[in-house]
Amino acid sequence: MNAIEAANHSKSTAATGLKAAVAILEKWGASGEQGAAILRVSRSTYARAKRRDPAWEVSLDADQLTRISLVLNIHSALRVVFDNPENLYGFMSMANHNVFFHGRTPLEVMAQGDFISLYETFKRIDTLRGAGW
Template sequence: MTAAAIQAQDFSKSQCAAGLRAALNILDKWKASCEQACHILRISRSTYTRASQKESAWEVSLDSDQMQRISLVLNIHAALRLVFDNPENVYGFPSMKNHNEFFNGRAPLDIMAQGDMISLYETFRRIDALRGAQW
């Protein structure tokens, strides 16, 4: 399923919470700050804080844009796991400065944290292209 095909109404509040927690767990392993994570996923600091707590009964409603952002984070993580064998690169790559076109010396995490969907999608597209050695 592509990120564009996701409709928020197709997900229950508990499914939204599970997706959000999975994305935040990945972002945490990428060493994203709270502010970066909030910009990437377009969530409030209070939602970030509540999702980061371990109470299992917590639920949240998310809109289709937020669910697409979660999907892109999960897909970036999946692409990195296919490209790299070691956890240091899987989790370290997003915070490493990248001198390829588009990144221009910036880290993928910094590009994603700009907060707009285009930056997040283009980061995914560039990382996904690594699977086919298209760089």
């Protein structure tokens, strides 16, 4: 694979990951504005990913790819913890009274847009499935 093919493959892979993360965020009940903030993409990029055009490609930086990975990993952790769709997809929109969340939903915390809020939410949810740090 030459450099041009590798770059195109990377854009295609990034678009696939972004589309998957957007689909999950939508199932969690995130608004377009929240989803764009969580993934640190423009609202237009978020909207294009939401359309799931198979030919669409996008260039993303390392921070954006890491954010996508965290959303996918949160979803994976929730799939281990919950076997019913109401909790699997509803948990992120439920008020959480643990110290870190202070009555806010995990989605609200992540939608602040800063990386640490997303990462700390991931850590706490990952712990639910018994992952040790």
